[in-house]
Amino acid sequence: xxxxxxxxxxxxxxxxxxxxxxxxxxxxxxxxxxxxxxxxxxxxxxxxxxxxxxxxxxxxxxxxxxxxxxxxxxxxxxxxxxxxxxxxxxxxxxxxxxxxxxxxxxxxxxxxxxxxxxxxxxxxxxxxxxxxxxxxxxxxxxxxxxxxxxxxxxxxxxxxxxxxxxxxxxxxxxxxxxxxxxxxxxxxxxxxxxxxxxxxxxxxxxxxxxxxxxxxxxxxxxxxxxxxxxxxxxxxxxxxxxxxxxxxxxxxxxxxxxxxxxxxxxxxxxxxxxxxxxxxxxxxxxxxxx
Amino acid sequence: xxxxxxxxxxxxxxxxxxxxxxxxxxxxxxxxxxxxxxxxxxxxxxxxxxxxxxxxxxxxxxxxxxxxxxxxxxxxxxxxxxxxxxxxxxxxxxxxxxxxxxxxxxxxxxxxxxxxxxxxxxxxxxxxxxxxxxxxxxxxxxxxxxxxxxxxxxxxxxxxxxxxxxxxxxxxxxxxxxxxxxxxxxxxxxxxxxxxxxxxxxxxxxxxxxxxxxxxxxxxxxxxxxxxxxxxxxxxxxxxxxxxxxxxxxxxxxxxxxxxxxxxxxxxxxxxxxxxxxxxxxxxxxxxxxxxxxxxxxxxxxxxxxxxxxxxxxxxxxx
Numbered sequence: 158x159x160x161x162x163x164x165x166x167x168x169x170x171x172x173x174x175x176x177x178x179x180x181x182x183x184x185x186x187x188x189x190x191x192x193x194x195x196x197x198x199x200x201x202x203x204x205x206x207x208x209x210x211x212x213x214x215x216x217x218x219x220x221x222x223x224x225x226x227x228x229x230x231x232x233x234x235x236x237x238x239x240x241x242x243x244x245x246x247x248x249x250x251x252x253x254x255x256x257x258x259x260x261x262x263x264x265x266x267x268x269x270x271x272x273x274x275x276x277x278x279x280x281x282x283x284x285x286x287x288x289x290x291x292x293x294x295x296x297x298x299x300x301x302x303x304x305x306x307x308x309x310x311x312x313x314x315x316x317x318x319x320x321x322x323x324x325x326x327x328x329x330x331x332x333x334x335x336x337x338x339x340x341x342x343x344x345x346x347x348x349x350x351x352x353x354x355x356x357x358x359x360x361x362x363x364x365x366x367x368x369x370x371x372x373x374x375x376x377x378x379x380x381x382x383x384x385x386x387x388x389x390x391x392x393x394x395x396x397x398x399x400x401x402x403x404x405x406x407x408x409x410x411x412x413x414x415x416x417x418x419x420x421x422x423x424x425x426x427x428x429x430x431x432x433x434x435x436x437x438x439x440x441x442x443x444x445x446x447x
Numbered sequence: 448x449x450x451x452x453x454x455x456x457x458x459x460x461x462x463x464x465x466x467x468x469x470x471x472x473x474x475x476x477x478x479x480x481x482x483x484x485x486x487x488x489x490x491x492x493x494x495x496x497x498x499x500x501x502x503x504x505x506x507x508x509x510x511x512x513x514x515x516x517x518x519x520x521x522x523x524x525x526x527x528x529x530x531x532x533x534x535x536x537x538x539x540x541x542x543x544x545x546x547x548x549x550x551x552x553x554x555x556x557x558x559x560x561x562x563x564x565x566x567x568x569x570x571x572x573x574x575x576x577x578x579x580x581x582x583x584x585x586x587x588x589x590x591x592x593x594x595x596x597x598x599x600x601x602x603x604x605x606x607x608x609x610x611x612x613x614x615x616x617x618x619x620x621x622x623x624x625x626x627x628x629x630x631x632x633x634x635x636x637x638x639x640x641x642x643x644x645x646x647x648x649x650x651x652x653x654x655x656x657x658x659x660x661x662x663x664x665x666x667x668x669x670x671x672x673x674x675x676x677x678x679x680x681x682x683x684x685x686x687x688x689x690x691x692x693x694x695x696x697x698x699x700x701x702x703x704x705x706x707x708x709x710x711x712x713x714x715x716x717x718x719x720x721x722x723x724x725x726x727x728x729x730x731x732x733x734x735x736x737x738x739x740x741x742x743x744x745x746x747x748x749x750x751x752x753x754x755x756x757x758x759x760x761x762x763x764x765x766x
C-alpha cells in the first residue's frame with residue numbers, strides 16, 4: 158500500500174493531506190476495478206476449458222488455462238464455408254483503409270480551416286461542429302438510400318467511405334493545427350513552398366499527436382463494425398459479425414465465442430497501449446505557444 | 448473589372464458596378480484561395496453526401512408517407528401527430544431516452560472529468576496504466592456482451608452465482624427479462640463504456656495547462672485545490688470541457704446497441720426501448736421510412752437542443 162501511495166505525486170505547491178490522498182486512491186481503485194474486471198473476466202474466459210466455463214458457482218479466474226478454445230475456433234472456421242481468415246482480412250482491410258484515409262482527408266480539410274479565413278470557411282466549420290451534436294442514427298435511413306443509389310450496397314465502400322468524413326476527426330485535427338505557429342507557415346511560403354507542400358511537409362509532421370488521436374478514435378469503431386445493414390455476402394462480412402454467428406451457436410460455442418471476443422478486444426487495446434505513451438508524451442511536450 | 452467601364456447604359460452602370468464588383472471580389476477571393484478548397488474537397492464531398500444532405504433529406508422525408516416501393520406521398524404533419532398522440536411505444540422510448548440523457552449524460556461527464564483530474568496527479572507510469580484501465584472498455588470492440596454472462600438469468604450467470612453463493616438470494620433473478628432491472632442494467636453498462644473520447648480529451652487538456660498559470664495563481668492568493676480547480680484549471684480547459692459535453696450528450700441520447708445486445712429487440716414490454724431502437728423498428732423492419740424519418744428528426748432536434756443548452760451553461764464555468 159505504501160508503495161502505491163508513493164506513486165501519487167506530491168511536490169505541487171498545494172499539497173494535500175495524506176488522508177485526502179488515501180481517499181482519492183481508494184476511490185480510483187474501486188472504480189478502476191469496476192472498469193477492469195469485466196475485461197479481465199473476458200480474457201480469463203477465453204482460456205477456460207469447457208467444464209470451467211459452466212462451473213457452479215462460476216469462478217472468476219481460470220484454473221487450468223488451455224488453448225483449446227482457440228484450436229476449436231480454427232477448426233470450426235477452417236471447416237466452415239467462409240474461412241476465419243476471410244473475416245479477419247475483411248476487417249483489417251476496412252479498418253486500415255478507413256483509418257488512414259480518415260487521417261489524410263480530415264487533416265487536409267483541417268489545415269485550411271485552422272489557419273486561414275476564406276469565403277465559406279466559418280460556415281463549413283460550424284456545420285462540422287453541428288454534426289458532432291447528433292449521432293449517425295439520425296441519418297441512417299437517407300444513408301441507406303444514398304448507398305443504394307450509388308450501388309454501394311454489399312460493398313466495403315459502404316462502410317469505409319462514410320467513415321472517412323466523420324466530423325470528430327476534422328474537429329480534433331483543426332483544434333490541434335491551430336497551435337502551429339503562423340510564423341512557421343509564413344517562413345515556408347517565403348521559401349517558395351506551395352500550399353500542398355506546406356500541408357505535407359510542415360503541417361503534417363507537426364500534428365503527429367493528432368494522427369494518433371484520430372487513429373485511436375477511428376480504429377476501434379471500424380474494427381468493431383459488424384457490417385450493419387449494408388453487407389449481405391458472407392465473404393464480405395467482418396470479424397464482429399462472425400462472433401455473432403458463433404455465439405448464436407449457444408452453449409456448445411461459448412468457449413469459441415470467448416476466444417473470438419478476446420481477439421476482437423485485444424487489438425484496439427494493444428494499439429492504444431502502443432500509442433498511448435506516444436500520445437500523452439507528445440501532448441505534454443507539444444504545448445506550442447505562439 | 449472590364450465590365451464596369453464598358454457598361455452600356457448609364458442606369459445600369461449605376462446599379463451594376465457595385466453588384467458586379469462584389470461578385471468579382473468573391474470570385475477573386477475564391478480564386479485566391481482555390482488551393483484551400485481543393486484541399487478540403489475530398490472530405491467535404493463525402494461529409495456532405497453522408498451527413499449534411501441526409502439530415503436535410505430526413506427532415507423533408509418526415510412529411511411524407513414512404514415505404515420504399517410506392518412513390519412518396521405528402522402527408523404534412525401527420526407523421527408527427529401520430530408519433531406524439533397515437534404511439535404509446537414512442538412515449539416509452541422517449542421516456543427511456545430522456546432518462547438516459549438525464550442520468551447517464553451528467554454522471555458520465557462528471558466521471559470523465561473526475562477520473563481524468565485524479566489520474567493527472569499520478570506519476571507518469573501509473574497515470575498511463577490508469578488511463579488504459581479507464582479507457583479500455585470504450586474501445587474494446589463491442590465486447591459488452593461480457594455483461595450478458597454477468598447478468599445471465601440462470602445460476603451460471605456471474606452475478607446470480609455470486610449472490611446465491613453468499614446467500615443474498617435463493618433463486619436466480621432474471622436480470623435481463625425483468626422490467627424492473629433492464630433499464631438500470633443498461634445504464635450501468637452504458638456508464639462502463641462511456642469513459643471514451645471526452646476522458647482522453649480531459650487528460651490531454653489537464654496536461655497542457657500552463658504550469659506558470661498555477662504558479663501565478665498561488666501568488667495571487669489561490670488557497671486550496673478547489674479554488675485552483677475553479678479559477679485556473681477549469682477555465683483553462685474550457686474548450687475541452689465543451690467538447691466533452693458534446694460527446695457525452697450525443698452518446699447518451701443515442702443508446703441503442705447496448706439495449707439490443709443486453710435486453711433484446713424489442714425488449715420485454717419495451718422496457719429498454721429508446722428512440723433509436725424505435726427508429727430501427729420503423730426504418731429497418733416495418734419500412735415506414737417517412738415515419739422513421741420523423742422519429743429521426745425528433746431525435747436530431749433533441750440532441751441539438753440539449754447540446755446548445757449545455758454549451759450555454761458551460762460558458763459560465765470559472766466566471
